Amino acid sequence: MSIIVSSIGQGLLWAVLGVALFLTFRILNFPDMTVEGSFPLGAATAVAMISHGIDPYLATLAAFVVGAIAGLVTGLLYTKGKIPILLVGILVMTAALSINLRIMGSANISLLNQKSIFSSPLLQHLPKNFDSVFVGFIIITIITLALIFFLQTELGQSFIATGDNANMAQSIGIKTDRMTIMGLMLSNGLIAFGGAVIAQNNGYADINMGIGIIVIALASIIIGEVAFGDLSLNGRLVAVIVGSILYRLVLLAVLSLGFSTNDLNLISAIVLAVAMMLPQLRKALKLDTVIKKGVATHD
Amino acid sequence: MTEPVFSLKDIIVTVGDNIQILKSLNLDIYEGDFITVLGTNGAGKSTLFNTIAGNLSIDSGQLLHHGHSIAHDSAVTRTNYIARVFQDPKMGTAPHMTVAENLLLAEKRGQKRTLRNRGLTKEKLNEYAKITQVMGNNLDTRLNTATGNLSGGQRQALSFLMATRVKPELLLLDEHTAALDPKTSEQLMLATNEQVTKNQLTALMITHNLADALKYGNRLIILNAGDIVLDVRGQDKSDLNEADILKYFIA
Numbered sequence: 359m360s361i362i363v364s365s366i367g368q369g370l371l372w373a374v375l376g377v378a379l380f381l382t383f384r385i386l387n388f389p390d391m392t393v394e395g396s397f398p399l400g401a402a403t404a405v406a407m408i409s410h411g412i413d414p415y416l417a418t419l420a421a422f423v424v425g426a427i428a429g430l431v432t433g434l435l436y437t438k439g440k441i442p443i444l445l446v447g448i449l450v451m452t453a454a455l456s457i458n459l460r461i462m463g464s465a466n467i468s469l470l471n472q473k474s475i476f477s478s479p480l481l482q483h484l485p486k487n488f489d490s491v492f493v494g495f496i497i498i499t500i501i502t503l504a505l506i507f508f509l510q511t512e513l514g515q516s517f518i519a520t521g522d523n524a525n526m527a528q529s530i531g532i533k534t535d536r537m538t539i540m541g542l543m544l545s546n547g548l549i550a551f552g553g554a555v556i557a558q559n560n561g562y563a564d565i566n567m568g569i570g571i572i573v574i575a576l577a578s579i580i581i582g583e584v585a586f587g588d589l590s591l592n593g594r595l596v597a598v599i600v601g602s603i604l605y606r607l608v609l610l611a612v613l614s615l616g617f618s619t620n621d622l623n624l625i626s627a628i629v630l631a632v633a634m635m636l637p638q639l640r641k642a643l644k645l646d647t648v649i650k651k652g653v654a655t656h657d
Numbered sequence: 658m659t660e661p662v663f664s665l666k667d668i669i670v671t672v673g674d675n676i677q678i679l680k681s682l683n684l685d686i687y688e689g690d691f692i693t694v695l696g697t698n699g700a701g702k703s704t705l706f707n708t709i710a711g712n713l714s715i716d717s718g719q720l721l722h723h724g725h726s727i728a729h730d731s732a733v734t735r736t737n738y739i740a741r742v743f744q745d746p747k748m749g750t751a752p753h754m755t756v757a758e759n760l761l762l763a764e765k766r767g768q769k770r771t772l773r774n775r776g777l778t779k780e781k782l783n784e785y786a787k788i789t790q791v792m793g794n795n796l797d798t799r800l801n802t803a804t805g806n807l808s809g810g811q812r813q814a815l816s817f818l819m820a821t822r823v824k825p826e827l828l829l830l831d832e833h834t835a836a837l838d839p840k841t842s843e844q845l846m847l848a849t850n851e852q853v854t855k856n857q858l859t860a861l862m863i864t865h866n867l868a869d870a871l872k873y874g875n876r877l878i879i880l881n882a883g884d885i886v887l888d889v890r891g892q893d894k895s896d897l898n899e900a901d902i903l904k905y906f907i908a
Contacts, residue, residue, distance in 0.1 A: 512770040515754075519762050522751035529749070530766045530819065531736035 364487040365610045369578075369603030370494025371556055374501060375571065376578030376598040378548035381505075384579065384594075386521040386541045391447025391572060392432045393549045395454030396425040398568035400550025401557035402461040405469055408558070414474045418554045425550020426543040428454060433539030451568070458565055465565040474558035490559055497555065498599055501548065506592050517541055518591075549575075570623045577630040578602035584636050605629065660724065661685035662826055662859055663709065668718035670701075670708055678704040680883040681718070686827065686861070690890075691853050693870040694863045696880035697906055702863045705880065706829050709861075711735040722826075737767040740825035742816045742833040749816030752805030756796065756815055759804055760785050763819035788818060792848050794841075810841035814848065821852060828853070830862040834869075846873065867899045879905045 375397070382390040400421035407417035428450055436446045459465070481489040508514045519527040520537035527534050549571075557563040582594070582601025589597055612625050663686040670679040678701050686692070696702045707713040708720070711732035720728045727735060743749050750759050761775055782800060789796040792814040796807075804812055813833055820828060830849065834842040850873050853860050864870050870877055876890035879902065886905050889897065 508772070510775055511772045512765060512775050513772055515758065515762055515775050516765075516770045519751045519754065522753050523748075525743075525748050526751055527762075528733055529736060529741050529743075530763050531733055532762075532770065533733055 360487055361610065362607070363491060365606040366603055367487055367490030367494055369606035370498055370599070371490055371559060372552070372574060372606070373494070373498045373578060373599040373602035374552035374555065375549055375575040376582070376602045377498070377501060377505065377595055378545045378552065379572070379575040380579055380595065380598050381541055381545040381548075383576065384521075385518055386538060388521070388538065388542070389443060389447070390432065390542060390545065391444060392428055392450045392454075392542070392546055393447075393575065394568040394571050395451035395458075396428040396546040396550045397553040397571045398458050398563070398565060399428055399454050399461075400425045400553030401563040401567055402458040402467075402565075403550070404554030405467050405557050405563035406461050406463070408469060408472050408474060409467055414477075414558065418475060418551060418558070421554035422547040422551040425553070426547035428550070429542035429544070429546030430539060432546070433542040436542075437535040437538055454568075455565070462563060462565065466562060468562045469558060470561065474561075475555065476558055493555070493559075502595050502599065505595060509591060570626055573623075573626050573630050574605070577605045577626060577633065580630060580633045581605050581608075584633050659687060661687050661721075662723065664719070664721040664724075665709070666719040666721070668708060668720065669716045670704055670713055671716050672704075678883055679708065679715075682884055684878070684885060684888075686859060688859055689857050690859050690876050691874040692861045692876045692878055693874040694861055694878055694880065695865075695867070695870050695902065695905075700880040701883040702880055703831065704883075706741070706831055706861070706863065709827070710739055710741055710829060738826040739829065740766065740820035740823075740827075741829040742813070742820050742831065744832040744835050746809040746812040746816070746836055749819065750804040750807075750812050753803055755801050755803055756789070756807070757782060757785050757800045759815060759819060760788075760822060763822040766823045766825075788822075789815075791852070792818065793844065808841075810837050810845060813837060813845055817845070817849060817852070821856065821858065824856060824858065826859060828858050828860040830860060832863050832865065835865065849873075867902055870902070871897060871899070881905060 375393070379390070379393060382388045403424045404414070404417040404421040407420060408414050432446050432450045435441045435449065436443060439446075441449070476489055476493060481492060484492060509518060516527065516532045517537045517540065519532060520534045521541075524534045527537070553567070557567070578601040579598050580601070581604050582597030582599075585601065585604065586593070586597040608629055609622070609625060612629075613619070617625060665682055665684040668679050668682045669677060671677050682701075682705070694702050694705070704713060708715055711727075711730060711734070715728055719726060722738065751762070754762070757777060758775075761777055761781070785800055786797045789800065794808075794811055794814055796811050796814055799807060799811070804815060807815070813836075817833065833849070834845045837845060846869055849862075852858070860874075862874065871894075875894065877887070877894050877897065878885050879887040
């Protein structure tokens with residue numbers, strides 16, 4: 359039971375990444391690799407600040423700002439520098455590796471005996487593992503509500519239009535470069551924020567913690583889409599959160615088969631690949647017709 | 658003598674290896690002009706539009722808006738007063754957004770887009786039902802449909818409505834009916850004419866349909882090899898026939 363609670367907690371915490379990536383990957387139509395750099399960047403920023411005695415809440419917000427700056431760099435290189443999308447992300451991600459080492463001073467910093475957002479007295483009264491469920495739920499609820507509000511504003515609609523049809527957006531006066539940069543800043547800010555929260559939950563920041571992040575975040579988006587199909591934009595954001603939890607439960611199931619945590623990246627990749635192929639498989643194997651036949655009444 | 662709204666003076670536009678697409682082109686556009694633009698492929702019609710809209714920069718000459726140079730204004734800045742409808746139905750609308758959402762976006766042309774709620778109210782939807790009804794193609798019943806699911810004709814009608822939602826000082830119609838079947842094309846052309854005339858819009862309309870070029874508009878220009886070879890208005894335009902026009906089509 360407690361292991362399932364733990365998975366739900368992880369799912370809620372990691373959902374921040376899925377929702378953040380949704381902004382660029384789905385709305386802006388921009389496969390942003392920067393996230394593999396901004397995630398550990400956020401973790402490094404927060405953990406380094408906390409270990410220097412800075413308030414953990416302030417450190418977590420600072421991580422957002424630093425991540426947004428990474429997004430700004432990606433955005434400027436892409437819109438003004440005209441560097442291809444994928445390459446831009448890889449450049450900033452690679453550069454972030456060195457910056458993370460500078461910030462941390464070593465490849466790994468522990469938060470042992472340091473305060474974090476998980477050490478508030480209120481959380482100590484909760485049963486084991488419920489602290490991450492509680493914190494994760496509050497954070498993802500606030501972020502999702504804020505995004506739902508934002509996407510319904512004039513600015514949010516212009517942002518959506520930029521990703522949907524940049525040509526049309528420009529023809530009605532939307533500054534698409536600015537919208538792209540804003541989306542990348544918001545997305546990477548949230549990813550770094552997520553990195554800060556997850557590092558505090560783990561109790562350390564590690565230079566390699568960004569590896570495979572994009573696959574994990576994508577998995578929650580795709581699993582949510584495969585599970586729920588056609589939804590409104592707001593519904594799709596919620597589906598990402600549920601997808602993130604489902605993904606953790608799938609991992610849990612796979613690990614219980616005897617795989618080790620070293621296999622996680624391989625398993626993540628396979629889960630994502632299968633989820634992405636599901637619509638094709640469904641068609642090829644005629645699963646729908648088989649299922650329909652199975653439940654149809656005989657005449 | 659009234660001042661022209663837009664004035665092109667000795668405009669030269671070159672591409673690639675010094676190939677002149679527009680050769681010292683002169684054109685004054687006055688308020689209320691509904692100009693049909695004819696010319697063979699490569700005559701410079703699209704280049705003329707891209708130059709006015711700001712997608713192409715000019716090599717020499719002057720581009721004036723109420724007497725002020727706009728040659729250095731970006732295309733996005735110029736959308737404050739210039740609106741455009743493209744030939745390709747996919748170009749002018751956001752496919753995953755609904756008809757109403759697209760109209761709402763277009764309504765903010767020339768304004769700052771802020772963190773105010775977009776304001777898609779019941780009153781707005783009723784208003785949109787009214788303005789889409791005039792296009793006569795059931796667009797009014799599909800306000801909450803994603804535009805990607807509309808027919809080409811409906812999408813072009815929507816593009817037209819979006820371009821004119823905020824009255825532009827100049828409307829550029831770039832063969833906006835060319836990708837449609839003959840019946841739909843005619844229907845959109847009639848609706849276009851009605852709206853342009855009723856709202857006294859100033860418009861340039863590229864077409865390859867000689868009959869349309871003669872029938873619609875109050876002024877007609879023919880481009881050939883990067884320059885205007887015929888510019889007629891009013892009675893002179895009405896007196897033209899297709900045979901007259903073809904004489905100007907020199908490859």
